[in-house]
Amino acid sequence: xxxxxxxxxxxxxxxxxxxxxxxxxxxxxxxxxxxxxxxxxxxxxxxxxxxxxxxxxxxxxxxxxxxxxxxxxxxxxxxxxxxxxxxxxxxxxxxxxxxxxxxxxxxxxxxxxxxxxxxxxxxxxxxxxxxxxxxxxxxxxxxxxxxxxxxx
Amino acid sequence: xxxxxxxxxxxxxxxxxxxxxxxxxxxxxxxxxxxxxxxxxxxxxxxxxxxxxxxxxxxxxxxxxxxxxxxxxxxxxxxxxxxxxxxxxxxxxxxxxxxxxxxxxxxxxxxxxxxxxxxxxxxxxxxxxxxxxxxxxxxxxxxxxxxxxxxxxxxxxxxxxxxxxxxxxxxxxxxxxxxxxxxxxxxxxxxxxxxxxxxxxxxxxxxxxxxxxxxxxxxxxxxxxxxxxxxxxxxxxxxxxxxxxxxxxxxxxxxxxxxxxxxxxxxxxxxxxxxxxxxxxxxxxxxxxxxxxxxxxxxxxxxxxxxxxxxxxxxxxxxxxxxxxxxxxxxxxxxxxxxxxxxxxxxxxxxxxxxxxxxxxxxxxxxxxxxxxxxxxxxxxxxxxxxxxxxxxxxxxxxxxxxxxxxxxxxxxxxxxxxxxxxxxxxxxxxxxxxxxxxxxxxxxxxxxxxxxxxxxxxxxxxxxxxxxxxxxxxxxxxxxxxxxxxxxxxxxxxxxxxxxxxxxxxxxxxxxxxxxxxxxxxxxxxxxxxxxxxxx
Numbered sequence: 001x002x003x004x005x006x007x008x009x010x011x012x013x014x015x016x017x018x019x020x021x022x023x024x025x026x027x028x029x030x031x032x033x034x035x036x037x038x039x040x041x042x043x044x045x046x047x048x049x050x051x052x053x054x055x056x057x058x059x060x061x062x063x064x065x066x067x068x069x070x071x072x073x074x075x076x077x078x079x080x081x082x083x084x085x086x087x088x089x090x091x092x093x094x095x096x097x098x099x100x101x102x103x104x105x106x107x108x109x110x111x112x113x114x115x116x117x118x119x120x121x122x123x124x125x126x127x128x129x130x131x132x133x134x135x136x137x138x139x140x141x142x143x144x145x146x147x148x149x150x151x152x
Numbered sequence: 153x154x155x156x157x158x159x160x161x162x163x164x165x166x167x168x169x170x171x172x173x174x175x176x177x178x179x180x181x182x183x184x185x186x187x188x189x190x191x192x193x194x195x196x197x198x199x200x201x202x203x204x205x206x207x208x209x210x211x212x213x214x215x216x217x218x219x220x221x222x223x224x225x226x227x228x229x230x231x232x233x234x235x236x237x238x239x240x241x242x243x244x245x246x247x248x249x250x251x252x253x254x255x256x257x258x259x260x261x262x263x264x265x266x267x268x269x270x271x272x273x274x275x276x277x278x279x280x281x282x283x284x285x286x287x288x289x290x291x292x293x294x295x296x297x298x299x300x301x302x303x304x305x306x307x308x309x310x311x312x313x314x315x316x317x318x319x320x321x322x323x324x325x326x327x328x329x330x331x332x333x334x335x336x337x338x339x340x341x342x343x344x345x346x347x348x349x350x351x352x353x354x355x356x357x358x359x360x361x362x363x364x365x366x367x368x369x370x371x372x373x374x375x376x377x378x379x380x381x382x383x384x385x386x387x388x389x390x391x392x393x394x395x396x397x398x399x400x401x402x403x404x405x406x407x408x409x410x411x412x413x414x415x416x417x418x419x420x421x422x423x424x425x426x427x428x429x430x431x432x433x434x435x436x437x438x439x440x441x442x443x444x445x446x447x448x449x450x451x452x453x454x455x456x457x458x459x460x461x462x463x464x465x466x467x468x469x470x471x472x473x474x475x476x477x478x479x480x481x482x483x484x485x486x487x488x489x490x491x492x493x494x495x496x497x498x499x500x501x502x503x504x505x506x507x508x509x510x511x512x513x514x515x516x517x518x519x520x521x522x523x524x525x526x527x528x529x530x531x532x533x534x535x536x537x538x539x540x541x542x543x544x545x546x547x548x549x550x551x552x553x554x555x556x557x558x559x560x561x562x563x564x565x566x567x568x569x570x571x572x573x574x575x576x577x578x579x580x581x582x583x584x585x586x587x588x589x590x591x592x593x594x595x596x597x598x599x600x601x602x603x604x605x606x607x608x609x610x611x612x613x614x615x616x617x618x619x620x621x622x623x624x625x626x627x628x629x630x631x632x633x634x635x636x637x638x639x640x641x642x643x644x645x646x647x648x649x650x651x652x653x654x655x656x657x658x659x660x661x662x663x664x665x666x667x668x669x670x671x672x673x674x675x676x677x678x679x680x681x682x683x684x685x686x687x688x689x
Binding site for chain 1: 224290294296298301304307308311312313316317319321322323324328331335337338339341342347379572
């Protein structure tokens with residue numbers, strides 16, 4: 001198989017730039033990054049499909065035919081990238097609408113654990129309430145009258 | 153007539169898509185949308201059942217879409233493994249749909265439709281079916297994208313802040329794994345000139361070992377993200393708990409299993425020589441142990457369940473990594489068991505949330521007295537998940553342990569030990585939920601007030617006593633004061649039905665396990681599949 005070096009370099013540059021953007025905090029930049037990666041990968045499909053130049057149509061002429069499959073795949077991938085990008089942009093807009101920024105936020109749990117570690121606190125699951133559970137004298141829920149039918 | 157039956161393989165993919173279109177057409181009317189979705193999924197369940205019978209009796213059923221030969225076009229194949237998983241997944245999807253219809257009626261009243269929910273849900277089902285049935289890598293990718301795109305919509309449904317936040321992480325992770333998948337497909341195509349599973353099975357052994365291993369690693373990495381295998385699982389517990397209960401339930405049941413299925417299919421069909429056995433075993437051990445340790449540390453029902461979900465993916469990976477027929481059969485059985493049980497538990501968590509307005513263990517209590525039926529509905533699948541005999545979870549784990557002991561090398565034995573420890577810790581985790589939500593009296597209402605965040609004074613608790621972020625819980629639109637009210641039967645009945653399915657898995661464990669064994673046998677032989685795909689092409 002002959003491969004086109006320039007196209008390979010293009011793929012590399014696009015995916016590298018895209019990856020750099022994905023590592024950003026802003027959702028819009030991340031999406032632009034994924035668009036770059038997606039297009040880079042579409043070019044990659046063309047590279048792997050073999051030599052360029054011929055038409056990917058069977059029986060048009062006696063000329064050798066380019067492989068049509070990767071082109072069909074790239075086309076599908078383009079459509080999918082377009083759809084997800086549109087959704088992602090809507091999401092970025094919604095995030096901006098709600099919080100005034102489209103930064104990807106940390107998970108609250110992770111944030112809590114980090115802060116707790118900084119202040120040298122134990123986890124919430126180390127719960128002393130567990131050890132002082134009333135075992136026998138449980139009188140039931142106070143809000144439930146004795147005559148109440150116990151709901152299903 | 154026979155031609156028509158051949159085309160039945162198409163039904164699980166086409167029917168939900170058609171149903172979704174019809175639902176969109178009826179976007180303003182609630183009742184037709186519900187009826188269309190129910191009928192569609194019933195038809196899919198029926199066709200999946202027929203497919204399973206036919207695949208079991210006559211070997212893999214294949215159909216080339218558009219009449220192109222399999223190497224060029226798209227072909228769908230239902231062998232025992234795919235049709236078994238298809239049947240159980242559509243059954244679960246149907247139950248969740250009924251539950252969500254019930255919830256929609258309870259939540260918003262009889263006439264207000266959620267115009268995008270039903271179509272998206274049906275598209276999700278089509279994507280899952282497509283992924284299970286596809287016979288080439290690219291169609292598998294398309295199946296993944298269909299289900300991912302609809303899962304993006306479902307996970308951010310309503311567009312509240314918490315859902316947008318957790319949805320963002322989920323979407324970015326999914327996009328990254330999709331990009332990785334595309335790279336893998338392009339590399340596979342460059343190396344072999346095909347993306348068809350059957351042809352790959354024939355052509356991959358001709359490649360140099362290093363190239364084949366690299367391709368295998370790339371595919372594994374992609375699927376491991378989707379399946380939430382340990383080092384790549386961090387996204388899951390962040391993303392799932394915020395979505396509405398039926399959405400989380402169907403995600404937990406199906407989406408990760410599609411990733412596991414893809415690992416199983418590619419490993420057994422394309423890379424049967426298992427150069428990566430050691431790596432897979434380590435991944436399964438770490439997934440099991442790290443996942444369950446996360447579950448033990450959580451104090452919100454949905455988060456505990458999300459972590460057990462990650463943990464139990466390890467069991468399936470364990471069976472796949474062993475690669476023996478018993479191991480693979482155990483993994484298949486475990487996948488079926490886990491799809492139903494995990495979904496049931498998430499549905500029950502939704503009912504708990506309906507009943508008490510929260511799934512935070514610190515605020516729950518006394519549910520066994522308030523809602524005894526709900527307690528039973530939780531107890532049975534929870535014990536099943538933990539693997540208490542005689543439930544199906546026990547049987548699946550037993551098969552996996554047996555397969556591991558048969559191997560008798562130290563790493564397999566370490567994995568066996570890890571799975572035993574994981575089972576015990578799972579029991580601890582579900583017992584904790586049982587104890588605190590159902591058994592112990594309700595907590596002091598004084599504790600319910602959120603504590604303002606001040607690390608110096610409060611020791612880092614951002615959201616009340618437990619530190620569980622209430623912000624990651626959904627803002628409930630239900631009236632939470634349901635004192636003395638019964639559980640809505642529209643939501644309870646599908647949950648009970650699914651609970652009965654989990655029990656049925658135990659009752660009919662013998663025939664089910666023999667199907668799983670035959671499926672594993674078929675995967676091991678490989679030739680029936682390859683012949684079914686390429687033979688009539």
